[in-house]
Amino acid sequence: MAPPLPQSQRSASPSQPSGKSEVSDLKLQLRQLAGSRAPGADDSKRDLFKKVISNMTIGIDVSSLFGEMVMCSATSDIVLKKMCYLYVGNYAKVNPDLALLTINFLQRDCKDQDPMIRGLALRSLCSLRVANLVEYLVGPLGSGLKDNNSYVRTVAVIGVLKLYHISATTCIDADFPETLKHLLLNDPDTQVVANCLSSLQEIWTLESTSSEEASRERETLHSKPIVYYLLNRIKEFSEWAQCLVMELVAKYIPSDNSEIFDIMNLLEDRLQHANGAVVLATIKVFLHLTLSMADVHQQVYERIKAPLLTQVSSGSPEQSYAILSHLHLLVMRAPYIFSSDYKHFYCQYNEPSYVKKLKLEMLTAVANESNTYEIVTELCEYAANVDIPIARESIRAVGKIALQQYDVNAIVDRLLQFLEMEKDYVTSEALVLVKDLLRKYPQWSQDCIAVVGNISSKNVQEPKAKAALIWMLGEYSQDMHDAPYVLESLVENWDEEHSPEVRLHLLTSVMKCFFKRPPETQKALGAALAAGLADFHQDVHDRALFYYRLLQYNVSVAESVVNPPKQAVSVFADTQSSEVKDRIFDEFNSLSVVYQKPSYMFTDKEHRGTLEFSDELGNLSISAESGDSVVPAQRVEENDKDLLLSTTDKDDVRDPGSNGSAYNAPSYSGSAPSATSQPLADLPFSSTSATGQQAPVSSLAIDDLLGLDFPVGIATTPSPPPLTLNPKAVLDPGTFQQKWRQLPISLSEEYSLSPHGIATLTTPSALLRHMQNHSIHCIASGGQSPNFKFFFFAQKAGEASIYLVECIINTSSAKSQIKIKADDQSSSQAFSTLFQSALSKFGLP
Amino acid sequence: MISQFFVLSQRGDNIVFRDYRGEVPKGSAEIFFRKVKFWEDGGLEEAPPVFNVDGVNYFHVKVVGLLFVATTRVNISPSFVFELLQRIARVIKDYLGILNEDSLRKNFVLVYELLDEVIDFGYVQTTSTELLKSYVFNEPLVIDAARLSPLGPAAIFSGTKRMPGIAVTKSVVATEPGGRRREEIFVDIIEKISLTFSSSGYILTSEIDGTIQMKSYLTGNPEIRLALNEDLSIGRSQGPVSGYRSSSGSGAVILDDCNFHESVRLDSFDTNRTLSLIPPDGEFPVMNYRMTQAFKPPFRINALIEETGSLKAEVFLKVSAEFASSITANTIKVQMPLPKYTTRVSFELEPGATGQTTDFKETNKRLEWSLKKITGGSEHTLRAKLTFSQESHGNITKESGPVSMTFTIPMYNVSQLQVKYLQIGKKSGTHDPYRWVRYVTQANSYVARI
Numbered sequence A: 001m002a003p004p005l006p007q008s009q010r011s012a013s014p015s016q017p018s019g020k021s022e023v024s025d026l027k028l029q030l031r032q033l034a035g036s037r038a039p040g041a042d043d044s045k046r047d048l049f050k051k052v053i054s055n056m057t058i059g060i061d062v063s064s065l066f067g068e069m070v071m072c073s074a075t076s077d078i079v080l081k082k083m084c085y086l087y088v089g090n091y092a093k094v095n096p097d098l099a100l101l102t103i104n105f106l107q108r109d110c111k112d113q114d115p116m117i118r119g120l121a122l123r124s125l126c127s128l129r130v131a132n133l134v135e136y137l138v139g140p141l142g143s144g145l146k147d148n149n150s151y152v153r154t155v156a157v158i159g160v161l162k163l164y165h166i167s168a169t170t171c172i173d174a175d176f177p178e179t180l181k182h183l184l185l186n187d188p189d190t191q192v193v194a195n196c197l198s199s200l201q202e203i204w205t206l207e208s209t210s211s212e213e214a215s216r217e218r219e220t221l222h223s224k225p226i227v228y229y230l231l232n233r234i235k236e237f238s239e240w241a242q243c244l245v246m247e248l249v250a251k252y253i254p255s256d257n258s259e260i261f262d263i264m265n266l267l268e269d270r271l272q273h274a275n276g277a278v279v280l281a282t283i284k285v286f287l288h289l290t291l292s293m294a295d296v297h298q299q300v301y302e303r304i305k306a307p308l309l310t311q312v313s314s315g316s317p318e319q320s321y322a323i324l325s326h327l328h329l330l331v332m333r334a335p336y337i338f339s340s341d342y343k344h345f346y347c348q349y350n351e352p353s354y355v356k357k358l359k360l361e362m363l364t365a366v367a368n369e370s371n372t373y374e375i376v377t378e379l380c381e382y383a384a385n386v387d388i389p390i391a392r393e394s395i396r397a398v399g400k401i402a403l404q405q406y407d408v409n410a411i412v413d414r415l416l417q418f419l420e421m422e423k424d425y426v427t428s429e430a431l432v433l434v435k436d437l438l439r440k441y442p443q444w445s446q447d448c449i450a451v452v453g454n455i456s457s458k459n460v461q462e463p464k465a466k467a468a469l470i471w472m473l474g475e476y477s478q479d480m481h482d483a484p485y486v487l488e489s490l491v492e493n494w495d496e497e498h499s500p501e502v503r504l505h506l507l508t509s510v511m512k513c514f515f516k517r518p519p520e521t522q523k524a525l526g527a528a529l530a531a532g533l534a535d536f537h538q539d540v541h542d543r544a545l546f547y548y549r550l551l552q553y554n555v556s557v558a559e560s561v562v563n564p565p566k567q568a569v570s571v572f573a574d575t576q577s578s579e580v581k582d583r584i585f586d587e588f589n590s591l592s593v594v595y596q597k598p599s600y601m602f603t604d605k606e607h608r609g610t611l612e613f614s615d616e617l618g619n620l621s622i623s624a625e626s627g628d629s630v631v632p633a634q635r636v637e638e639n640d641k642d643l644l645l646s647t648t649d650k651d652d653v654r655d656p657g658s659n660g661s662a663y664n665a666p667s668y669s670g671s672a673p674s675a676t677s678q679p680l681a682d683l684p685f686s687s688t689s690a691t692g693q694q695a696p697v698s699s700l701a702i703d704d705l706l707g708l709d710f711p712v713g714i715a716t717t718p719s720p721p722p723l724t725l726n727p728k729a730v731l732d733p734g735t736f737q738q739k740w741r742q743l744p745i746s747l748s749e750e751y752s753l754s755p756h757g758i759a760t761l762t763t764p765s766a767l768l769r770h771m772q773n774h775s776i777h778c779i780a781s782g783g784q785s786p787n788f789k790f791f792f793f794a795q796k797a798g799e800a801s802i803y804l805v806e807c808i809i810n811t812s813s814a815k816s817q818i819k820i821k822a823d824d825q826s827s828s829q830a831f832s833t834l835f836q837s838a839l840s841k842f843g844l845p
Numbered sequence B: 001m002i003s004q005f006f007v008l009s010q011r012g013d014n015i016v017f018r019d020y021r022g023e024v025p026k027g028s029a030e031i032f033f034r035k036v037k038f039w040e041d042g043g044l045e046e047a048p049p050v051f052n053v054d055g056v057n058y059f060h061v062k063v064v065g066l067l068f069v070a071t072t073r074v075n076i077s078p079s080f081v082f083e084l085l086q087r088i089a090r091v092i093k094d095y096l097g098i099l100n101e102d103s104l105r106k107n108f109v110l111v112y113e114l115l116d117e118v119i120d121f122g123y124v125q126t127t128s129t130e131l132l133k134s135y136v137f138n139e140p141l142v143i144d145a146a147r148l149s150p151l152g153p154a155a156i157f158s159g160t161k162r163m164p165g166i167a168v169t170k171s172v173v174a175t176e177p178g179g180r181r182r183e184e185i186f187v188d189i190i191e192k193i194s195l196t197f198s199s200s201g202y203i204l205t206s207e208i209d210g211t212i213q214m215k216s217y218l219t220g221n222p223e224i225r226l227a228l229n230e231d232l233s234i235g236r237s238q239g240p241v242s243g244y245r246s247s248s249g250s251g252a253v254i255l256d257d258c259n260f261h262e263s264v265r266l267d268s269f270d271t272n273r274t275l276s277l278i279p280p281d282g283e284f285p286v287m288n289y290r291m292t293q294a295f296k297p298p299f300r301i302n303a304l305i306e307e308t309g310s311l312k313a314e315v316f317l318k319v320s321a322e323f324a325s326s327i328t329a330n331t332i333k334v335q336m337p338l339p340k341y342t343t344r345v346s347f348e349l350e351p352g353a354t355g356q357t358t359d360f361k362e363t364n365k366r367l368e369w370s371l372k373k374i375t376g377g378s379e380h381t382l383r384a385k386l387t388f389s390q391e392s393h394g395n396i397t398k399e400s401g402p403v404s405m406t407f408t409i410p411m412y413n414v415s416q417l418q419v420k421y422l423q424i425g426k427k428s429g430t431h432d433p434y435r436w437v438r439y440v441t442q443a444n445s446y447v448a449r450i
Helices: A022-032 A041-058 A062-071 A078-091 A096-109 A115-126 A135-146 A149-167 A168-173 A176-186 A189-206 A212-222 A224-232 A237-249 A257-272 A275-290 A296-315 A317-333 A353-366 A370-381 A388-403 A408-420 A424-440 A442-450 A463-475 A483-492 A500-514 A519-533 A539-551 A555-562 A579-587 A591-595 A634-646 A654-670 A678-689 A692-705 A733-742 A755-760 A763-771 A824-840 B029-035 B078-096 B101-105 B108-118 B130-136 B153-157 B167-170
Strands: A747-752 A777-782 A789-796 A802-810 A814-824 B005-006 B014-019 B051-052 B056-063 B066-072 B185-196 B203-216 B224-228 B257-260 B275-278 B282-289 B297-310 B312-321 B328-337 B342-349 B356-361 B368-374 B379-388 B403-411 B419-424 B434-448
Touching: A022 A041, A022 A062, A041 A062, A041 A078, A041 B014, A062 A078, A062 B224, A078 A096, A078 B108, A096 A463, A115 A135, A115 A149, A115 A591, A135 A149, A135 A168, A135 A176, A135 A224, A135 B051, A135 B130, A135 B203, A149 A168, A168 A176, A168 A189, A176 A189, A176 A237, A176 B257, A189 A212, A189 A237, A212 A275, A212 A802, A224 A237, A224 A257, A224 B185, A237 A275, A237 B078, A237 B275, A237 B403, A257 A296, A257 B257, A275 A296, A275 A317, A275 B078, A275 B356, A296 A634, A296 B101, A296 B203, A296 B282, A317 A353, A317 A579, A317 A591, A317 B051, A317 B078, A370 A408, A388 A424, A408 A442, A424 A463, A424 A483, A463 A483, A463 A814, A463 B356, A483 A500, A483 A519, A500 A519, A500 A539, A500 A678, A500 B403, A519 A539, A519 B419, A539 A555, A579 B056, A579 B257, A591 B051, A733 A777, A733 A789, A733 A802, A747 A824, A747 B312, A763 A777, A763 A789, A763 A824, A789 A824, A802 A824, A824 B005, B005 B029, B014 B101, B014 B108, B029 B051, B029 B066, B029 B312, B056 B078, B056 B224, B066 B078, B078 B101, B101 B108, B108 B130, B185 B419, B203 B224, B275 B282, B275 B434, B297 B328, B297 B403, B297 B434, B312 B328, B312 B368, B342 B356, B368 B379, B419 B434
Parallel strands: B185 B434
Antiparallel strands: A747 A814, A777 A789, A789 A802, A802 A814, B005 B014, B005 B066, B051 B056, B056 B066, B185 B203, B203 B282, B224 B275, B224 B419, B257 B282, B297 B312, B312 B379, B328 B368, B328 B403, B342 B379, B356 B368, B403 B434
């Protein structure tokens, strides 16, 4: 109940009395009434109890009244009884000794004639949460589960779960889970069944950390007999229990397609339910069942569109928020599904900003060739909006759409119009966008620069916008007539510039400008370097020093470092790996979708309940066969560094096909780390000693340093067709995990397994040995029949190129789903063929 | 499963607080309230309805200015929790008749009774007002409905005298002064329109979100049959239907999509568009529907702003009611954001105007024009002279607007979806219960750009 709050002395409204003296007052009055059987005593007790409960609600500690409350509880008045139960349930935990006093009357009430009293008493008894009282629970719970009244049984089933949380062994020893299993399939009351399901799921999930048997029991909950039994009664369940059942069905793996269609037909009308939770639970079932059937999966997208849109507009804003988050996830997977329904995502002026924000994201996501013009027109309306945060978001949305390459012409015009609107925040946002746009479409520089040149740097205050303007001044100094002078005046005001980000950009831009227009910039450069060297900010100081020494060493090298020829950015890096996105999709209809991160990132381990797939790579047993050579210590260290980089440096643009091999370098040379995987602080030194081969890579790193991302434009070299694998390939789990995160899926296929194979696959290790004979090594494996999951890797003979495989085998359907990631994507098809042939030989003599 | 449920007042006081599982640390209500009150994250002004603090997920929905909150540590379905919180609010309203801070405080013991039965150890047991009746023993202390603010749910029907607007605010369990309960059933067809006019006056987007709401006070749970338009069709092919229908003309009603309450049986829906159901106690939506078929907008808005000299401008607003003269809209409010540098506004209403008020909200530079009622076919205008503190640079129309409008039109529905008849099965206690079938149209987001 209510925790004691520090400031509990609040206004004295009817339900909120206050003060310590009142508690002792209440104590006295309760004592006087305790034994009274006078007429009207119950009414006075009611008033007193109300005051006690009201104190409890606002957080005043009334636990000192425990004895008196219990004394007063000898009553036949049910309202009084309930208030007393509420009180006792709240304070028993902190008063275990006094709680014993209540056992008597609760136990007596558990045998009352009235089923409601029996139920209430049993619920209160189980809610005491006092460990040394569990012995008193087992008897009443046992009879409660057998009670002929369904209300008592529903209470008893949850009671079993409460008992499990107080004392797991008592609960298991009394064989209560077995009773629940029986009730699950036999009780006529659906709420009893639903509670059995909830309780068993929670008990087995918690037990399974220590017991193999429990995890098998948990698996059986999604076995065919149970799933079918529940599905056939689905309409008898309450809407809330339907959600529970469908969550279970989403985990069920049907043996063939006709089963999938049967389930979908059965649940089809749930999509028309007014309760959004039921609709989303149904959709999860549909999406998960059809994952392996591409065309049906598409049909599902079409089918769920209308019901989802109805939920967005008919529910509360909070519900719209939840549904829109899910729409956003879907649209990222299948952008076309809502492309003609874009008008549904136009913002309404009276919507809360959290809804508007999501709608803007939706508009960005659904934009394509045919609707971009209208969407951008609409977004431009919001840019002039009185709601400034939304106006900013709208401008960013316009920019994102422009970067998606649809109808850039028109959009550039609009963005330039923003710059002319002369609203500070509009100008700021637009400047940042124009900068990004120029990095992708340098061909627009003439038009943009003409407009940007008219903006006085004095009117731009926000650091991000100022940095963008300065970047453009440096990058296009040859086209902007007064660039050197603007930069010079900015340098003069160095001390007033509070943002280190702006000062860093200023340094770099002055350098760039210097190489293009030396005589005009020389003075500014000198001043900037001097100011930079005296700067108290470490990064600014270091960069100034680095430029200074670079110029001293060799001016032309300095120019090639600071001002190298650049290629336009083709794709800005996605901040989320496809692995993370897949995981979020697995956790459809959960908070993962709203937070846009998988549950392990925001949930503690013990609460990672039954909802998500627990197949995290790290949780799988690392197979002993993963490598037969000892991993050198130094290599591990470097890999850790890599890991650190890849998680912090989100903007990094990498072309996995071309420079992927660089990641493997450490495992062979064991010394010089590759340029891209270096920590940023080391860069100035290694880049000066850069060899010809590494030059483009290091210039990339420099731009990284300056906060600018450009891709490495090295063409992929075609690989020789015949593929042989290195039988002694080595990869440590850390590297595997890191590579798995970084690489995109290059192939995703489904194979059928031979009956021999299925028969042989009783434990994961059998397959491991077999695959190793084909030079495919296992790094982790897990699961029980019928579901196994493996992670394999292989290495091209004589090359560093590595293949990673995730392989999920379902022995009941005799199917295996394969995801292949490869350093060299051009050869992944060849590898897939090799993998398949190895797998198909499994189980043959 | 959820861990705690609580209701906070606008000031952050606990009105009810129920901890079901004891796994969320103390002080969660405080943590929650502080976070919501001082939300700052990338310029978002309003806290999102769910967020995570130290591994605890806080869900909240706002109902009549109160915060209904649930906490949990597990990764649960967000729509499940939002739906549940709304439903708890509705059940409480069914019992108390009126849901607000006052009635909650007066009846908190009853609310605890409900909460104990609705959720056990975090798992939902039932939210059926009817089933809960047998477990609730406290009598509601009904608060005086007359003191309700005019924005209460009953008020939307107050325009029509015939309608006992107050009836929908009575508790499902309270016995009435007369002793005997009146046998009656309410069916409300409530449509909310969202519409955006472009600056040149044509319709950019329009949508109707409708709901058929039912509240039954019939004894004996008789079966109800609701017949809708026979030509109703569901599922719209792509491309808008061109042309408007006049609001009296006939034409097929085409819904984009709809959904139904779980008590509704659709056996004969496909053949003759009839819904049959045994209504549970309390208020519930029989059917929700969504329509993007073009319709004739009830109001046209003309808005102009032009500079009339240095530091001066004039705003002209005209609202035309384009529905039948037998129908009257009420509680109309027109709002328009003005340029930030506006310092003074003087208004000029049309001659002989009654029941109209105007205001300039200094803090957010907003013009407000309220009209008590507008009869069909009439036109109303407003002129406003603005004084600026600085020269406007650039386009003044980009500095102001868009104009938004709220209104309620009783006994009018834009979609033309109709309840053709409402049949009550034989089991009903009295021979002829009262049946109220009421239509109302409200503005959701009714906007004209300038």
